[in-house]
Amino acid sequence: QVQLVQSGAEVKKPGASVKVSCKASGYTFHTYGISWVRQAPRQGLEWMGWISGYNGNTNYAQKVQGRVTLTTDTSTSTAYMELRSLRSDDTAVYYCTRDYTGGRIDHWGQGTLVSVSS
Amino acid sequence: QSVLTQPPSASGTPGQRVTISCSGSSSNIGSNYVFWYQQLPGTAPKLLIYRNNQRPSGLPDRFSGSKSGTSASLSIGGLRSEDEADYYCAAWDDSLSGVVFGGGTKLTVL
Numbered sequence: 603q604v605q606l607v608q609s610g611a612e613v614k615k616p617g618a619s620v621k622v623s624c625k626a627s628g629y630t631f632h633t634y635g636i637s638w639v640r641q642a643p644r645q646g647l648e649w650m651g652w653i654s655g656y657n658g659n660t661n662y663a664q665k666v667q668g669r670v671t672l673t674t675d676t677s678t679s680t681a682y683m684e685l686r687s688l689r690s691d692d693t694a695v696y697y698c699t700r701d702y703t704g705g706r707i708d709h710w711g712q713g714t715l716v717s718v719s720s
Numbered sequence: 721q722s723v724l725t726q727p728p729s730a731s732g733t734p735g736q737r738v739t740i741s742c743s744g745s746s747s748n749i750g751s752n753y754v755f756w757y758q759q760l761p762g763t764a765p766k767l768l769i770y771r772n773n774q775r776p777s778g779l780p781d782r783f784s785g786s787k788s789g790t791s792a793s794l795s796i797g798g799l800r801s802e803d804e805a806d807y808y809c810a811a812w813d814d815s816l817s818g819v820v821f822g823g824g825t826k827l828t829v830l
Contacts, residue, residue, distance in 0.1 A: 637819060646722060647757075647765065647808055649819035663818050697764060705752060705812025705819045708776070710764040 604628040606698050606711035613717045614688050621684040622714045624698030631679040632656045637701035638672065638683045640694040641713075648694075652704045653681065661704060688718045723748065724809050726822035733830050737797040740825045742809035744790050748820055752812040754792040756785055759806040759824075768807070769794060796827070804829045 609623040624636065638650040651662040653672040660672050671684045681698055696716055700709040725743040732738040742754065756769035767776055769785035772792065782797045792811075796803055809822040 639819075639821075646824045647810075647821040649821065652819075661817060664816070701819075705755075705810070706770070707755060707757075707810070707819070708767050708770060710766065713764050 604700060604709045606700065606709060608696075608698055608711040608714045611715040611717070613719070616689055616718060616720055618688050618718075619684060619686040620688060620716050621682055622696050622698075622716070624681040624683070624711050626679045626681065626700070629700070631674075632676055635701045635703065636672070636674065636681040637699045637704065637707055638670075639697045639699055639707070639710075641697070642691070642694040645694075650683070650696075652701055655681075685716075688716075690718050692716065693718045722823040723813060723816070723820035724811065724822035726807075726809060726825045728823065729826045729828065731828040731830055732796075732799045734799055734801065736799045737795060738799055738827065740794045740796075740807055740809075740827070742792045742794070742822050744792075744811060744820075746790060747815040748790075748811040748813040749787065749792055750790040751814060754785065754787050755810045756792075756794045757808045757810065759808065761805070765808065799829055801829050803827060 605627045607625045632655045635654045637652045653660045673682045695713040698711040699707040701707045753771045757765035758768045759765040772787040773785045784795045806824045808824045813820045
């Protein structure tokens with residue numbers, strides 16, 4: 603079965619960077635992309651960007667473009683999301699998701715809480 | 721402010737049918753597939769409906785989706801207490817070149 607297992611919770615100070623990993627299993631990694639979605643406390647879902655598992659092409663949401671970098675390591679079927687210049691409003695649960703082409707999310711990781719506080 | 725508009729709350733009694741709406745525009749729902757997700761308290765969202773009206777294998781047919789023009793809806797029949805959750809619609813937006821979500825609807829089973 604498809605599984606997306608994310609790295610553990612992080613606590614960061616404003617201005618720092620965070621890198622969250624997402625290890626995929628149960629499917630052929632390069633045939634799907636990965637979208638990252640975040641959810642601030644008691645808020646809705648916000649799409650951050652998508653990366654192709656085939657060739658690494660990326661597409662970022664305007665709101666985080668310039669601060670976020672999505673990468674993959676096909677040798678380990680792992681995706682990464684790095685967010686820089688963290689602010690308090692980046693505090694959220696970050697989810698990696700299996701997304702065929704962008705906008706076709708069918709599986710979710712368990713989520714990684716990133717807390718940003720001085 | 722979410723690009724897709726959902727009612728913030730909905731409710732029903734056990735056994736009833738509830739419908740949750742999702743309104744968008746020609747650049748998202750009007751030209752792309754709609755997906756629906758269920759988020760139980762404290763858990764990650766789970767896919768309920770894909771490609772407007774398709775159910776993943778194993779999902780009971782109490783859940784159904786439909787789309788017309790720039791709006792979509794999710795119907796849950798034979799309501800159960802375990803259906804209490806937040807429900808989100810989503811679609812690709814051609815103008816924004818990204819995925820857009822509704823603000824979510826909190827379903828309460830009375």
